[in-house]
Amino acid sequence: MYKIFEEIQFIGKQLIFLPKCRSTNDMAADMLKKGVLKEGGIVITDHQQAGRGQRGNTWVSSENKNLTFSILLKPHFISPTDSFALNMLVSVAIVNALKGLDRSMFKIKWPNDIMYNGYKVGGILIENTIQVAKIENSIIGIGINVNQNSFDYLFKAASLSNIFKRPFDLNNLLNEIIKQIEEQFSILKSGNYHILRSNYLENLYWLNEKHRFFSMVEFTGMIIGIDPAGRLMVETENGIEKFNFKEIKYLE
Amino acid sequence: MKIKEIRDLIDFISQSELNEVNIETTDFKISVKKSPDISVNSGEIMVSPTNSPANTPAAGTVSETVEIKTDASEEKTKPASNLKEIKSPMIGTFYTAANPESPPFVEPGDKIKPGQTVCIIEAMKLFNEIEAEISGTIVEILVDNATPVEFDQPLFLVDP
16 A cells, blocks of 8 residues: 655655556546546556557556556646756656666656666656646656566566565555655756756766667767657767657667 | 545446456545346446545445536528638647547547547557547548648638
């Protein structure tokens, strides 16, 4: 059973546990509509049966092994044009939470995959509702591979227990992550967007390294940052190019 | 937690596919289970106060449904001359439906009201449901499904 530590300020004061469900984001959205879910509320399950990744993709999770939960935030102070800040906030928080395990190996693969040594250990799916040019609600879905041992080879995924050869306590990890989310949230709320941004870039997978990419054709380039809209900036032999999500593939 | 909230919760569960929900707040722990052989409207509810018992509702079976009232339409016909636009609040990819299998949020001829979702803009793996700020009738959808849109680009023409 999950229990939120007392030092956590507002996330998880409402904790809704579902032994199983299709997707915590879908349940959170439904509960929000019905007025059941409050700001900071968490919907968490031990068995997510049809978790969603990016549009059309599913996120496969074994029973009782992983952390799969959604948080409702109401980040009214973020304008829709700055919504990428939410991706930065959550991915930085997760990497910070995992850094106690290994300072240098956890990275954020743009826009928001959590990687360890090239293997995906976590994913984020954020769904906002935009009302009158502000972000009214943000449902933040987080999935972390924790104690699951086997993965389909094709996914290039790994779990914390794969990596560190020991089981992990799901509740401690949950608390560490939401503590970090609160911290990054308050950084952003107090207007320090630039701090969040540099925290994100500091942890960005393949930053300032030469690699092979694919976008219509194969090419060599170096990720040098992201633009305000969150587009990936890559230095190529034709100069600096910007990419939307799905316009570029990482090769090697 | 107020009785109304508990009732909403039970209503929510009865309409969902879930069999069991546990909710914990600083004040209460509530566990609701749906029995498969009981009609959908009833749910067993156990309330165990952990802190302040001040406004704890009595444990028991609640089998009330909550009616959701929808506003009666009150639109008036107006000349189609001064059409209004719904514009994109961000750069991203425009989607007319929640996912490829679902029907579009709105189609030409549909009446909309403020707060109603009209489309999704995906931006860098963030999915943004865009809600209408105005009421009226959708005249035209100006962008094709799954195509890129710019900030402030008109997406819909609305007859207010």
